[in-house]
Amino acid sequence: MEKYIGDSLAAGLIRPSSSLVGADFFFVTKTDQSLRPCIDYQGLNDITIKNKYPLPLTDPAFEPLQKAKVFTKLDLRNAYHLVRIREGDEWKTAFNTPLGHFEYLVMLFGLTNAPAVFQAMVNDVLRDMLNKFLFVYLDDILIFSQSQEEHVQHVRQVLQRLLENKLYVKAEKCEFHVTSVSFLGFIIERGQVKADPAKIQAVADWPRPTTCKQLQRFLGFANFYHRFIRNYSKVAAPLTKLTSVKAPFAWSPEAETAFLALKELFNSAPVLRHPDPSLQFVVEVDASDTGIGAVLSQRSPKDQKLHPCAFLSRRLSPAERNYDIGNRELLAVVVALQEWRHWLEGAALPFIVWTDHKNLAYLRSAKRLNSRQARWALFLDRFVFTLTYRPGSRNAKPDALSRQADPEMPGTEPETILPASRVVAAENWRIEALVKQAQRSQPDPGNGPPNWLFVPDSTRSQVLQWAHSSKISCHPGYQRTLDFLRRKFWWPSKARDTRVFVAACSVCAHGKSSHQPPAGLLHPLPVPSRPWSHIALDFVTGLPTSEGNDTILTIDRFSKSVHFVPLPKLPSSLETAKLLVTHVFRLHGIPQDLVSDRGPQFASQVWQAFCQALGASVSLSSGYHPQSNGQTEQANQQLEAALRCVAARHPVSWCTFLPSIEHAHNSLTCAATGMSPFMAAYGFQPPLFPSQEGRWRSRQYRTTCAAAGGFGLRLVQPCYGQRLETNTWRTATDSLPWFTLLVRRLGCLPETCLLRESRESWPHDLLDLLKWTESSILWR
Missing domain, CATH: 3.30.70.270 (Reverse transcriptase/Diguanylate cyclase domain)
Structure with missing residues (x-):
């Protein structure tokens, strides 16, 4: 210690300190039998804001080594001491020794952010060489090349760059121009890692x-x-x-x-081969009741045998265990392709997937998929592969990987020592001891009821599991579970947590009958027959002040046209009525129906009297259910997204962008109608180049004045109006068949709808549903 302190003082690494803090100082033995100083900075690290700079992952880093033949390993000398501690922060590193009180001037081992800071520095120094012929992990550097001549140039470049930045290596720990090297706990050779x-x-x-x-x-x-x-x-x-x-x-x-x-x-661990992108991959997958497994292999050109490149094995979550065997097998395929996507996506040759579930071989030709399978199928479309059936007797490798230890297998439970009459007491002691052990890291705040045991955050889910699902409670309801907990346990959010836990219990959902009223059926709003006959209103608020304005949104449910009107404040009912007369009625006429939320402007008697005087009906959406007025809410999102894009640099000037955003929205094609709102409302598109419109105008529209006037008349023509109404109705009813089938077959509804319809007018079984759908809805 005396020698280290003296050498460090002479080298300018430390200095005497007058800091009010101090950490313990000791030595540990390194692999070369030298001593490394260590300081217990646990207290300092606990209050330090963590640097999130990532350290490199070894698996992706080893991929470029597949064709490497020559290696050099370098080790930086006193690497952390090359980084200076910011002036004024030295006192935080103070440490105590029998020789006195000192503090560091340079970075050292033990500081929580030291690895991230040093990795960032080395990456900046060698960035143009990384992943080309160089891999750096903190102070360990690996240089790899395909030939000796190339390797000499690579080593020279790296050493020259280190010298220029005053980074030096420890010669006794370096290895130069070798064909096999030990690096980060692995032996790396040509095309292999072990x-x-x-x-x-x-x-x-x-x-x-x-x-x-x-x-x-x-x-x-x-x-x-x-x-x-x-x-x-x-x-x-x-x-x-x-x-x-x-x-x-x-x-x-x-x-x-x-x-x-x-x-x-x-x-007897096997040797894993580096994946060769030029060879075909083989993915073997399998699933059991408790887990999934997979093996990634390639066939060697020399012996034509499959050699493993990687293994995959993981347990199934409780929800995944409820999947049927087909979905579990498909999940194994999806998880394997997600794990090895960086190798399989864009592979030079189509890879092969082997499975022992024969039905998966017809996945890509299946006519009907549930929502989960459709989502997985969309992900699988990114890959080019062949799904092949292989009998289970020939699929032993992934099958073994998927057979994770089942916690409910016989023979794994400990022997019962106490008689059966005392099992309840044993269960109680176990959960009580678990809670008391957790209190060491989160003690009782002392503000709870007397004689109740405070439950820390880390054990609340286990206490809820014990109180609701154990053999002494047998899945009671919310109130009885809460009463059971009140006998012994307490924490501030106990009632809310209990309600959420009981409501999410899958066993209760399967085993108990529902006492909820029957769910209603999805019914979209009627499709208007002309532009601006049915309009929807909403306000966009909470925007940064721009000339003191908020924004009102008006949308036509037929053509999807919008008007954005900047306002100084949220208007009253009377002011809203005047705005409609000024900005909508004078341009488009009086509408038949007005859809809005239940804001005070639209629920007032003034608004009702105004609409009644116009002869227009009022449709108010369900409270706290914006999906009822979905077109307006979607237009809100598009407006906010456009403002974030065009007014990001000058947020307070968003008001000046509203005309441009309105024009862009009304002139771009809408997916629901198949045409732009401008075309749907006026029968023609706004010209992109008005000065050249005469030159580019279509011959059929410049022959006669009647043809020119036809722009405005096209909307009322049967073929044109029918096509627009058909597109809108098709979009509105796309979800009806599957939604109705869901309600009919499962008796559930994802969310409450605005409008309900009596069940007598809907089909009562699957066959009637298909017949009714073909005759009443445009089926796609």
Whole structure:
């Protein structure tokens, strides 16, 4: 320590400190038997804002190594000391030693943001070389090339760049021009990556853990190499269970068997090949009741055998376990392609997917898909592959990966020591001990009822699970679950959390009958027969002040035309009526129907009397249900999006952009009508180049004045008006067949609708639905 302090003072790395804080100082032994100073900065790190600069991922980084033959590994000397601590912040790094109180002038190990800061610095220095022939992970640098001549130039470029930036390497830890190199715990050779034998030997010699902490340390080390172990999750499952805080640590025969099997698997771990983009990929997938598994392979041109490139294995979530076998198998395909998308999407050759579920072979030719399958099919369309059936007897690799340890399998439950009459007491003790253990990190605030146990955030879901779903409660309703919790437990949001938990319980949803009234059926608003006969109104508020204005929105439900009128404030009912007369009625005539929300302007007697005097009906949407006035809400979103785009640099001047946005909206094609609102309302499109309109005008429209006047008359022509009404009605009724089938078959409705219709006028079974749909709705 005395030598380190003296050398650091002489080198200008530290200085005596008068800081009011101080951390503990100690040494740890490095791999070369030298000592590395370490300081316990846990208190400082806890209050430090974290730097989110990402460290590089090893899996994507190893992809460019597929054709590399020559490697050089460099290690930067005293890397962190090359970064200066900001002047004025040195006192935060103060540390205590028997020789005195000191503080650092340079960055050191132990600071939470040190890795991110150093990675960002090295990336900036070597950015133009990264992923071309260079990979950098903190102070470890790997240079790779396809030939010796090329490698000499690459090494020279890297060393020259480091020298220019005063970054120096430690010669005794460097390896130059080798064909096999140990890097980040892996052995990298030509076209291969495998586990480091030194690390594997460490696993083989690992003594049996005697505490939960020792077991967690072993599993953390072993999990680093799980990509090399087929069915790793299944083998390690008995050991993983022992790390749970719900049960005491007790080494069992199953754990001993898993511990020895895991060590043996590491000794015989297979070699993973680097994926070669020029070769065809093979994806083998399978799904079981508890998990999914997949293997990515390529066939070697030399021996024509499949060699593994990567393994995938994960458990199914509770919701995914409810899928039928077909959906689980399809989920395995989707998850595998998502995991290896960077290799499979845009592959040089169409890849093959092997599955033991024969129905998946007809996925792309299926006529009917549910919403989940349709979403997955849309994702699969991005890939070029062949889905091939393979019997389960020949699909053993992914099948083994998918067979994760099932927590409900017989033989995995601990033996019952207490008699059955005392099981309830044992359950209570376990949840109580779990809550008390969590209170160490989040103690009782002391403002709760006396004699009640405060439940920290980390254990509330487990307490709710125990109170609602355990054998002593058997899924009661909300009130009885809450009363049960009130016997012992307390936390501020207990009532709200209990209501949400009980409402989301899938077991209750399947096993209990519903007492809710029957849901209504979806019924779209009627399609108008002419422009501006049915209009919708809404206000857009909350915008930054622009000449003191808010905005009123008016939309024609037939042509989808809009008017945006800037206003100094939210108008009253009388002011709204005057605005309609000024900006709508004088241009388009008096409408038949006015749709709006239940704002005070539209629910007042003044507004009702105004519409009654006009002879127009009033349609108010359901409270807190903007979907009822969907066209206006969509126009709101388009207006706000346009304002964000065109007025981003000058938000206070949005008012000046409203005419341009209105013109753009009215002149662009609308998907619902198949034409622009301008065309639907006036029968012609606004010219793009008015000065050249005479030269480009179509011959059929310049022959006679009658033909020119035909622009305004086209709307009333049967073929034109019918086409516009047909397009609008088709869009409005697109969702009716599946929505009605959902309500009829499942008896549920996703959300409350504005309008309801009696069930007697709707079809009563699937056959009647199809017949009624073909005759009453334009079916697509």
